[in-house]
Amino acid sequence: MISIKNISKSFEDIQAVKDVSIQIEEGELFGLLGPDGAGKSTLLRMVNSLMIPDEGTIRLWDLDPVKDYKKVRYIIGYMPGKFSLYTDLTIEENLEFFATVFGTTVEENYYLIKDIYQQIEPFKNRRAGKLSGGMKQKLALSCALIHKPKLLVLDEPTTGVDAVSRAEFWEMLQSLKEKGITIIVSTPYMDEAQLCDRVALMQGGEIHACDKPAHIVQQFQYPIRGVKTSNIYKALLDLRTYKSTHNVYPFGEFLHWVSKEQLFNDEEVIIFLKDRGHLNVQVRDIDPDIEDCFIELTQFNEKINA
Amino acid sequence: MKRFKAFVKKEFLHIFRDSRTMLILVAMPMVQILIFGFVISSEIKNASIAILDKSKDELTQEATQKLLSSGYFRLDKYLKSEQELETAFKRDRVKMTIVFEPGFAKHFYSDKTANVQLITDASDANTARILSNYASMILRDFQQSHNATIPNGNSLINTEVRMFYNENLDGVYMSVPGIMAMILMLVSAMMTSISITKEKEFGSMEVLLISPLKPFQIIIGKVTPYIFMALINTLSILAMGYWVFHVPIKGSLFLLLFEATLFTILALSLGIFISTVAKNQMVAMFMSMFALMLPTILLSGFIFPIENMPFPLRMISNIIPPRWFIIVVKKIMLKGAGIAYVWKETLILMGFIVLFVGLSIKKFKVRVE
Numbered sequence: 001m002i003s004i005k006n007i008s009k010s011f012e013d014i015q016a017v018k019d020v021s022i023q024i025e026e027g028e029l030f031g032l033l034g035p036d037g038a039g040k041s042t043l044l045r046m047v048n049s050l051m052i053p054d055e056g057t058i059r060l061w062d063l064d065p066v067k068d069y070k071k072v073r074y075i076i077g078y079m080p081g082k083f084s085l086y087t088d089l090t091i092e093e094n095l096e097f098f099a100t101v102f103g104t105t106v107e108e109n110y111y112l113i114k115d116i117y118q119q120i121e122p123f124k125n126r127r128a129g130k131l132s133g134g135m136k137q138k139l140a141l142s143c144a145l146i147h148k149p150k151l152l153v154l155d156e157p158t159t160g161v162d163a164v165s166r167a168e169f170w171e172m173l174q175s176l177k178e179k180g181i182t183i184i185v186s187t188p189y190m191d192e193a194q195l196c197d198r199v200a201l202m203q204g205g206e207i208h209a210c211d212k213p214a215h216i217v218q219q220f221q222y223p224i225r226g227v228k229t230s231n232i233y234k235a236l237l238d239l240r241t242y243k244s245t246h247n248v249y250p251f252g253e254f255l256h257w258v259s260k261e262q263l264f265n266d267e268e269v270i271i272f273l274k275d276r277g278h279l280n281v282q283v284r285d286i287d288p289d290i291e292d293c294f295i296e297l298t299q300f301n302e303k304i305n306a
Numbered sequence: 307m308k309r310f311k312a313f314v315k316k317e318f319l320h321i322f323r324d325s326r327t328m329l330i331l332v333a334m335p336m337v338q339i340l341i342f343g344f345v346i347s348s349e350i351k352n353a354s355i356a357i358l359d360k361s362k363d364e365l366t367q368e369a370t371q372k373l374l375s376s377g378y379f380r381l382d383k384y385l386k387s388e389q390e391l392e393t394a395f396k397r398d399r400v401k402m403t404i405v406f407e408p409g410f411a412k413h414f415y416s417d418k419t420a421n422v423q424l425i426t427d428a429s430d431a432n433t434a435r436i437l438s439n440y441a442s443m444i445l446r447d448f449q450q451s452h453n454a455t456i457p458n459g460n461s462l463i464n465t466e467v468r469m470f471y472n473e474n475l476d477g478v479y480m481s482v483p484g485i486m487a488m489i490l491m492l493v494s495a496m497m498t499s500i501s502i503t504k505e506k507e508f509g510s511m512e513v514l515l516i517s518p519l520k521p522f523q524i525i526i527g528k529v530t531p532y533i534f535m536a537l538i539n540t541l542s543i544l545a546m547g548y549w550v551f552h553v554p555i556k557g558s559l560f561l562l563l564f565e566a567t568l569f570t571i572l573a574l575s576l577g578i579f580i581s582t583v584a585k586n587q588m589v590a591m592f593m594s595m596f597a598l599m600l601p602t603i604l605l606s607g608f609i610f611p612i613e614n615m616p617f618p619l620r621m622i623s624n625i626i627p628p629r630w631f632i633i634v635v636k637k638i639m640l641k642g643a644g645i646a647y648v649w650k651e652t653l654i655l656m657g658f659i660v661l662f663v664g665l666s667i668k669k670f671k672v673r674v675e
Binding site: 045048049050051052069070073074076078080081082083084085086087088089093096097098100101102103127143 | 319
């Protein structure tokens with residue numbers, strides 16, 4: 001079990017992580033969601049012992065990453081945000097190097113990486129620098145796993161990877177989870193939230209919510225509509241002046257319009273827009289998703305802080 | 307141990323797979339020693355000389371003709387007295403002055419020995435040596451051909467060589483120890499500092515840190531291949547110096563290699579120290595260039611004699627490690643000195659090692675910043 005209590009970390013002029021507390025259960029696939037600069041990498045580096053928190057405590061089972069960093073480094077598999085294997089070594093050499101460095105052999109824990117490694121094994125004599133993004137990521141995961149870590153810390157593993165490889169990657173994480181490995185993964189992609197057991201929404205160094213993805217969505221208490229007109233930008237500006245608007249923001253080809261009032265008539269919105277010269281006005285029911293929740297939580301908090 | 311071996315193997319692979327690194331490690335030492343060697347000992351033609359003829363007889367004029375027609379020398383001016391020597395060297399930049407003693411012909415024919423003095427500007431020691439050798443040879447030739455024309459000719463022209471500005475002719479073989487210092491510095495300090503900062507820059511340092519590898523294993527592992535490369539370089543420089551430029555190795559080769567290894571370790575510890583301070587390869591490279599290479603070239607006595615430096619620079623040269631190494635190599639190679647004569651410098655080198663290793667250990671971080 002991993003417990004993070006009141007963790008803060010500042011760099012020269014910026015507070016990267018502010019009073020964060022999270023509990024992660026054993027065997028959980030835990031997602032850390034947030035945009036670039038939210039403080040995800042810093043938090044992960046404090047968990048894996050690469051950085052010392054200014055305040056607060058972290059426990060990985062009974063280990064303290066500050067004091068017991070040597071022991072922690074045996075039980076952790078870490079994949080940094082940047083591809084950080086040796087580009088001038090081949091796939092096989094990279095894997096063997098990390099296996100030996102962690103005091104094991106490729107054969108010993110092959111069962112753990114088999115599903116992943118088999119996909120890149122045909123190219124095992126190719127240098128890592130000449131691999132595609134998806135293959136690099138599979139190799140990095142194999143290297144992080146080769147010593148059978150108890151905890152896998154993945155920093156934005158799917159950033160810069162194509163959609164198909166991303167889906168495959170999450171399948172791999174699921175199967176690793178079934179093998180009993182606890183996984184913490186950070187990602188800026190909101191759609192990946194539903195693939196995690198629980199997620200923490202992080203923004204500006206703070207955790208704004210930490211729950212199962214479904215629960216977070218359930219807590220979204222406002223009615224929400226998808227709105228589309230022939231002039232979407234003007235509609236955005238107009239809706240901001242509408243009396244019952246709680247929030248409105250572009251979302252794909254639609255605007256997401258969030259109402260302050262629980263009871264209201266879609267017709268009123270349509271009339272409001274038509275009065276302002278909008279054509280082809282569409283208003284439709286939608287379910288809020290995790291990104292709506294994220295926007296709601298972070299913007300709401302920002303208003304309070306301001 | 308297995309971990310360490312795997313690490314060293316990886317380092318060797320990095321070196322062998324990067325053609326630029328290989329080029330720097332293997333080709334550059336060869337090229338440099340050839341360039342320095344040949345630039346310094348290149349054939350000399352038309353060197354400007356001055357002549358101070360205190361005798362002014364037929365024989366000295368004949369000798370002068372002989373010297374000037376050889377093609378090696380070009381007469382700059384006749385001097386009238388010894389007072390003009392200084393200005394001839396300093397202002398007119400003559401390389402050599404030939405002084406015939408008064409009554410040269412008389413001494414030659416009746417006393418059987420005539421004296422001629424070859425005074426050279428030895429601040430360019432190599433040229434000085436070559437010029438005086440040429441002149442001596444020509445004068446010996448001249449002496450023989452004259453002895454053949456007279457019955458029972460066994461007279462002698464006695465040439466005395468004098469060096470101006472650098473009486474001991476330091477620096478004739480100076481280039482080999484200097485190049486050795488420079489290349490070991492380059493291979494060891496620059497290459498290690500770059501290879502360590504490369505891991506930082508590419509992020510693989512994070513993965514290494516998170517592994518159970520201990521910091522000293524990472525560092526020693528990084529450094530080991532370069533000790534080998536440096537040793538190979540030392541041997542190739544010595545071999546080229548010995549066979550191509552005939553630089554003697556009078557002292558013990560074993561002691562020489564020991565000192566070279568010591569200096570390599572010193573340079574490596576400097577490289578490690580730089581890598582703990584530098585954030586990326588660029589910075590590491592510039593720090594190595596400016597903090598190590600330039601002082602090695604300029605302040606170690608490699609090119610410019612330390613005695614001629616102004617006082618503050620002479621003081622600074624004391625803290626330039628290659629300076630001590632160059633002294634050691636010179637003593638061993640050229641003077642055949644044993645450990646009894648170089649222990650002081652050896653201790654200084656060891657002191658530097660302790661200092662930089664200590665600083666690096668203090669600075670090396672088991673975490674990221």
